[in-house]
Amino acid sequence: MAAAAAALLLLLLAAAAGPGRVGAGRARRDALREELLLSPLPAGDVAATFQFRTRWDADLPRGAVSHYRLFPKALGRLVAALGVQELHLALTQGFWRTRTWGQPPLQAPAGAELWVWFQPTVTDVDKAWKELSNILSGIFCASLNFIDSTNTVTPTASFKPLGLANGTDHHLLRYAVLPREVVCTENLTPWKKLLPCGSKAGLAVLLKAERLFHSSYHSQAVHIRPICRDASCLAVSWELRQTLTVVFDTFSSGQGKKDWSLFKMFSRTLTDACPLASQSKVYVDISPKNKEKELLEVTPAPASVYEAIVQGDKRTYAVYDLLSPSLFNTSRSLNVQLKWKRPQDTELPTPVLHAQRYVSGYGLQTGEISTLIYNTHPYRAFPVMLLETVPWYLRLYVHTLTIITKGKENKPSYIHYQPAQDRRRPHLLEMLIQLPANSVTKITIQFERALLKWTEYTPDPNHGFYVSSSVLSALVPSVIAMKDVDVEQSPLFTSL
Amino acid sequence: MAAPLVLVVLVAVTVRAVLYRSSLAAFISERVEVASPLNAWKRVVEGLALLDLGVSPYSGAIFHETPLIIYLFHFLIEYAEFVFMVSALGNLWSFSLVQFKKQKFLIELDKYAPDVAELIQTPMEMHYIPLKVALFYLLNPYTVMSCVAKSTCAINNTVIAFFILATIKGSAFLSAVFLALATYQSLYPLTLFAPALLYLLQRQFIPIKLKSKSFWLYTMQYTALYLCSLVVIICLSFFLLNSWDFIPSVYGFILSVPDLTPNIGLFWYFFAEMFEHFSLFFICVFQINVFFYTIPLAIKLKEHPVFFMFVQIAIISIFKSYPTVGDIALYMAFLPVWSHLYRFLRNIFILSCVLVVCSLLFPVLWHLWIYAGSANSNFYYAITLTFNIGQILLISDYFYAFLRREYYLTHGLHLTRQDGTEAMLVLK
Numbered sequence: 001m002a003a004a005a006a007a008l009l010l011l012l013l014a015a016a017a018g019p020g021r022v023g024a025g026r027a028r029r030d031a032l033r034e035e036l037l038l039s040p041l042p043a044g045d046v047a048a049t050f051q052f053r054t055r056w057d058a059d060l061p062r063g064a065v066s067h068y069r070l071f072p073k074a075l076g077r078l079v080a081a082l083g084v085q086e087l088h089l090a091l092t093q094g095f096w097r098t099r100t101w102g103q104p105p106l107q108a109p110a111g112a113e114l115w116v117w118f119q120p121t122v123t124d125v126d127k128a129w130k131e132l133s134n135i136l137s138g139i140f141c142a143s144l145n146f147i148d149s150t151n152t153v154t155p156t157a158s159f160k161p162l163g164l165a166n167g168t169d170h171h172l173l174r175y176a177v178l179p180r181e182v183v184c185t186e187n188l189t190p191w192k193k194l195l196p197c198g199s200k201a202g203l204a205v206l207l208k209a210e211r212l213f214h215s216s217y218h219s220q221a222v223h224i225r226p227i228c229r230d231a232s233c234l235a236v237s238w239e240l241r242q243t244l245t246v247v248f249d250t251f252s253s254g255q256g257k258k259d260w261s262l263f264k265m266f267s268r269t270l271t272d273a274c275p276l277a278s279q280s281k282v283y284v285d286i287s288p289k290n291k292e293k294e295l296l297e298v299t300p301a302p303a304s305v306y307e308a309i310v311q312g313d314k315r316t317y318a319v320y321d322l323l324s325p326s327l328f329n330t331s332r333s334l335n336v337q338l339k340w341k342r343p344q345d346t347e348l349p350t351p352v353l354h355a356q357r358y359v360s361g362y363g364l365q366t367g368e369i370s371t372l373i374y375n376t377h378p379y380r381a382f383p384v385m386l387l388e389t390v391p392w393y394l395r396l397y398v399h400t401l402t403i404i405t406k407g408k409e410n411k412p413s414y415i416h417y418q419p420a421q422d423r424r425r426p427h428l429l430e431m432l433i434q435l436p437a438n439s440v441t442k443i444t445i446q447f448e449r450a451l452l453k454w455t456e457y458t459p460d461p462n463h464g465f466y467v468s469s470s471v472l473s474a475l476v477p478s479v480i481a482m483k484d485v486d487v488e489q490s491p492l493f494t495s496l
Numbered sequence: 497m498a499a500p501l502v503l504v505v506l507v508a509v510t511v512r513a514v515l516y517r518s519s520l521a522a523f524i525s526e527r528v529e530v531a532s533p534l535n536a537w538k539r540v541v542e543g544l545a546l547l548d549l550g551v552s553p554y555s556g557a558i559f560h561e562t563p564l565i566i567y568l569f570h571f572l573i574e575y576a577e578f579v580f581m582v583s584a585l586g587n588l589w590s591f592s593l594v595q596f597k598k599q600k601f602l603i604e605l606d607k608y609a610p611d612v613a614e615l616i617q618t619p620m621e622m623h624y625i626p627l628k629v630a631l632f633y634l635l636n637p638y639t640v641m642s643c644v645a646k647s648t649c650a651i652n653n654t655v656i657a658f659f660i661l662a663t664i665k666g667s668a669f670l671s672a673v674f675l676a677l678a679t680y681q682s683l684y685p686l687t688l689f690a691p692a693l694l695y696l697l698q699r700q701f702i703p704i705k706l707k708s709k710s711f712w713l714y715t716m717q718y719t720a721l722y723l724c725s726l727v728v729i730i731c732l733s734f735f736l737l738n739s740w741d742f743i744p745s746v747y748g749f750i751l752s753v754p755d756l757t758p759n760i761g762l763f764w765y766f767f768a769e770m771f772e773h774f775s776l777f778f779i780c781v782f783q784i785n786v787f788f789y790t791i792p793l794a795i796k797l798k799e800h801p802v803f804f805m806f807v808q809i810a811i812i813s814i815f816k817s818y819p820t821v822g823d824i825a826l827y828m829a830f831l832p833v834w835s836h837l838y839r840f841l842r843n844i845f846i847l848s849c850v851l852v853v854c855s856l857l858f859p860v861l862w863h864l865w866i867y868a869g870s871a872n873s874n875f876y877y878a879i880t881l882t883f884n885i886g887q888i889l890l891i892s893d894y895f896y897a898f899l900r901r902e903y904y905l906t907h908g909l910h911l912t913r914q915d916g917t918e919a920m921l922v923l924k
Contacts, residue, residue, distance in 0.1 A: 365526070397545075398546065398549065399544075419546065452768070453770075
């Protein structure tokens with residue numbers, strides 16, 4: 001049984017106003033902005049996060065739209081036909097190692113995750129959900145058609161709409177995870193096809209399946225949400241955010257050197273921006289660690305340097321604007337390279353919040369799921385919302401639930417439990433737990449394995465049964481005070 | 497008789513108290529032979545925990561006890577061990593009061609063949625039957641285990657014991673109330689309606705004839721009492737939780753067998769391995785099995801309702817959907833009542849060996865399957881099957897022995913063929 005904790009942080013949005021070229025998009029009523037963030041991780045890993053944001057000033061759900069330009073028609077019609085308010089789909093392979101890599105830029109559990117808010121006008125939410133998962137299954141060539149009542153839950157408190165929403169009636173929310181889903185090329189290709197330039201031009205040139213799946217972590221996602229059209233927020237625009245995060249282990253593939261370049265990682269270089277994009281930028285995280293500057297060197301020299309506060313840390317980014325003509329003057333392609341001047345021995349400070357989960361017990365009769373949540377903040381206590389979805393064939397005994405912090409019992413201030421029904425619905429457990437400063441909280445719950453009918457076993461049952469990740473939502477206190485600024489204009493790394 | 501009875505009680509209470517305090521208690525309560533999904537103590541605690549969280553205990557697939565049990569333990573959760581001890585003693589009390597009198601034999605003695613005096617129990621032997629029954633029930637390892645595991649089966653057994661007591665004492669009202677309670681608890685005791693009615697009719701000297709008016713009058717009376725108490729109990733449960741959720745969750749669960757946790761019964765393996773489209777048909781077949789035998793037995797044993805009751809309890813415990821060893825202990829407690837049948841039993845030795853060996857093999861094969869991984873469910877089910885065949889043969893052995901004794905009572909012990917040589921009685 002593979003179980004892992006993935007954390008989902010709903011962080012306060014913080015940013016300084018960034019340069020945007022929205023003006024050009026306004027006229028055409030839709031705009032594409034593409035971004036790539038490259039950040040070196042400790043131990044020689046490099047995380048590359050792509051983000052393609054298509055913003056469209058149209059009233060999608062009314063069904064009055066028939067002419068699609070940048071926004072993919074398949075998704076647009078889906079939103080209109082099924083009354084989708086917000087859609088979040090993530091397909092992930094591997095685990096993000098929060099403890100050593102820090103907070104992930106985009107969070108997703110292993111396997112396929114889909115959560116959708118429907119509009120209040122939808123009468124039969126379950127039917128729409130079923131239809132939606134089947135259509136998405138077709139669009140993304142993923143096994144999302146296996147989403148049914150046995151793995152769908154309606155969380156009451158863990159998820160909030162990320163876009164504009166009138167109410168948060170959680171009956172309109174559906175959440176499902178398929179932890180067994182294997183993500184591969186056949187999921188990447190349809191995802192790339194949704195991009196206006198495909199993989200022909202712009203940053204998407206780098207998305208070569210052969211390299212992307214030769215990595216420690218791969219996560220691709222699609223987010224659709226309504227946003228304010230302007231500051232007065234009188235009209236609604238629709239935003240499609242396609243993101244892809246990949247972590248390369250450059251240390252082991254580069255003969256013990258942590259130096260990397262775009263070509264080494266993707267076996268491609270950048271030659272131009274997507275002609276349809278109003279913004280196309282590459283950011284490289286060159287934040288000095290240990291306050292020693294000039295630890296690393298990037299070539300070619302960046303045109304500008306951008307400083308921002310991300311998750312409470314001051315970061316420095318080298319910026320390459322693919323739309324500026326000066327970039328391709330000297331050489332025909334951009335191959336960002338990073339060299340370490342001396343061996344890097346610094347480690348990322350342990351993130352304020354991280355978690356791990358394991359199953360204990362032996363034999364096939366009973367067992368115990370243990371979740372450890374760490375709060376490493378030196379003096380601040382904060383609450384986290386923990387969501388557990390456990391399939392019905394593991395019968396949870398809620399009376400065995402124990403939450404222990406620093407040797408003492410920690411009583412959750414909110415608890416919502418929906419027991420499973422055989423072959424119909426999974427267990428849903430949501431708890432609001434207060435984490436004291438600098439503490440480890442251990443949550444254990446016992447379960448019993450049910451005897452399945454012969455048709456109910458998954459293929460290759462000796463491989464074990466998968467339990468989906470828990471979801472942790474928290475308001476993490478930051479060392480530096482945060483400012484709430486217009487999110488729409490800010491670059492990728494600040495809007496997470 | 498009082499002194500040995502006190503001794504039995506002391507021994508039984510001590511054994512249970514020691515086991516409650518030992519580390520074996522946790523092991524025993526996890527055993528699938530002792531605790532079924534229907535009556536495991538862990539599930540009762542879970543139901544109470546759900547109630548405390550403000551969730552209906554019946555909204556999940558774990559809790560299947562009746563609302564009265566929730567409320568019983570809602571107030572007595574601290575004294576659970578005490579409750580189970582009391583329920584065992586309640587059983588003892590009711591069994592010791594039951595005088596399985598056979599006045600009928602004394603009255604009809606002149607009808608019997610002259611040389612059968614040795615087949616009839618002397619009052620002295622009869623005197624010790626209650627003590628033996630108590631001994632068989634209280635010190636039976638099955639009962640001890642089910643009591644230590646705090647399986648609510650012990651409570652169901654107590655209700656049935658009270659029902660038997662009330663019936664034998666001739667109280668139609670109490671008999672109907674306890675039968676309704678037993679039916680409410682586990683549904684299957686419904687079939688005990690027939691033997692109870694037959695016994696009460698016999699006690700009232702009402703002939704069992706379909707044309708007799710008094711027969712129908714009494715039957716209607718008893719049925720009405722039974723149905724009224726059942727309706728009252730069910731309505732009471734409704735008002736306790738203010739919902740009808742318990743009906744599908746308790747009775748639907750018993751009848752449709754969705755939880756295939758292994759037990760000593762016949763259902764789990766069969767329905768885990770069956771093609772889905774046959775399962776409804778076979779569920780009907782398996783469930784009819786429990787109820788069906790009532791009709792032929794009622795016709796054959798209408799003169800002997802107590803024996804009928806014993807056979808019926810045994811059939812329930814063999815063919816019910818979630819049997820545990822506690823159910824078996826109930827009918828085994830009646831075996832001393834039929835001690836006069838021992839000379840007619842044909843393979844009691846083999847059958848007792850089968851039952852003992854199977855009981856020992858259950859944990860062994862369970863370990864091999866679940867923990868060692870060197871066996872699979874087929875191994876465990878093979879033992880279940882053998883165990884149940886052993887039980888079925890035991891009951892049919894007793895049944896044939898009973899019929900044979902009846903035959904000898906009327907025809908004399910020494911049968912002769914037409915040519916004068918000694919004959920053998922062959923039951924076909």
